[in-house]
Amino acid sequence: xxxxxxxxxxxxxxxVLETMFFMTIDISDDAELSSFVTTTTTNNLTVSNIxxxxxxxxxxxxxxxxxxxxxxxxxxxxxxEEDVTxxxxxxxASEAINMVAGNTFSILDDQAVFDLGIPEILETGSxxxxxxxxxTENIFLGIETPDGNxxxxxxxxx
Amino acid sequence: xxxxxxxxxxxLPMRSIIIRSIKASGFTEAEFLEAANGKEALEVLRxxxxxxxxxxxxxxxxxxxxxxxxxxxxxxLNAIPVLVVTTEGSKQKVDEFITRGAAGYVKKPFxxxxxxxxxxxxxxxxxxxxxxxxxxxxxxx
Numbered sequence: 182x183x184x185x186x187x188x189x190x191x192x193x194x195x196x197v198l199e200t201m202f203f204m205t206i207d208i209s210d211d212a213e214l215s216s217f218v219t220t221t222t223t224n225n226l227t228v229s230n231i232x233x234x235x236x237x238x239x240x241x242x243x244x245x246x247x248x249x250x251x252x253x254x255x256x257x258x259x260x261x262e263e264d265v266t267x268x269x270x271x272x273x274a275s276e277a278i279n280m281v282a283g284n285t286f287s288i289l290d291d292q293a294v295f296d297l298g299i300p301e302i303l304e305t306g307s308x309x310x311x312x313x314x315x316x317t318e319n320i321f322l323g324i325e326t327p328d329g330n331x332x333x334x335x336x337x338x339x
Numbered sequence: 340x341x342x343x344x345x346x347x348x349x350x351l352p353m354r355s356i357i358i359r360s361i362k363a364s365g366f367t368e369a370e371f372l373e374a375a376n377g378k379e380a381l382e383v384l385r386x387x388x389x390x391x392x393x394x395x396x397x398x399x400x401x402x403x404x405x406x407x408x409x410x411x412x413x414x415x416l417n418a419i420p421v422l423v424v425t426t427e428g429s430k431q432k433v434d435e436f437i438t439r440g441a442a443g444y445v446k447k448p449f450x451x452x453x454x455x456x457x458x459x460x461x462x463x464x465x466x467x468x469x470x471x472x473x474x475x476x477x478x479x480x
Contacts, residue, residue, distance in 0.1 A: 200448040200449070200450060201356070201448045254352070257352045258355050259355070259359060268351060269351070269352060272353075273352045276350040276353050279426055280448050282426065283397075283426020283427060283428060283446075284448065286429070287426075287429070293429060294432060295429065297427075299398075299399055
């Protein structure tokens, strides 16, 4: 299941970033959350979170540095940098994780029904616990863009 | 013909991109109203006559499925076609949208072509056919 979910997450985030944000990306197979945390300025990181339940239960988190999120928002909303507001930024980050999550499950198994929660923005600078609880699994994907790296993290249980 | 459409989504950026995609689809003269959930949408629908409702599924207060159900119970609102644009991709949920009365379905992430195709199926015509390619070239969402 872990490999299938990782593959679905990889395809999903590629489709979302390329189709909706016109981004050129490269996804690292062997990225680790710990090195992402070490190399990223966490104070300038927006973390959007969405919970899910169904055959798998857990949550996805998308970690986007401020400069990349601003560019994504400008593209998404067709506004200039000066016109980008905090509402635009949080809305873009929330919608991105919403699309990644829904698309992941469509790719994983379109016969299964997963219920998604409402996306939320976590407190500035917060990052997921690197230690997962017993009975849970985690997957981290590092997404390289020309302007820096984005992280996608899933914690789930069967 | 100029259409009046209601875009229902709790995400402001998503409402913005849906509106731009519809305009890029050739519906350049369309007029748009917006709502952030099903409840807000019903308030708008009780005061305005609309040609089409485009709704997300997963929203707080009242989701897209509940909105469709409320519209179908109403003698006037049940005539307005509803296009669902959502991240929901399970076959069961998509079938349920259609069974409950949705006129069409587009899965996020979407291309302007996917939106255009569903709009033509539902509305049957494009206001300004020539504008599609021009607008699509400029659509930098």
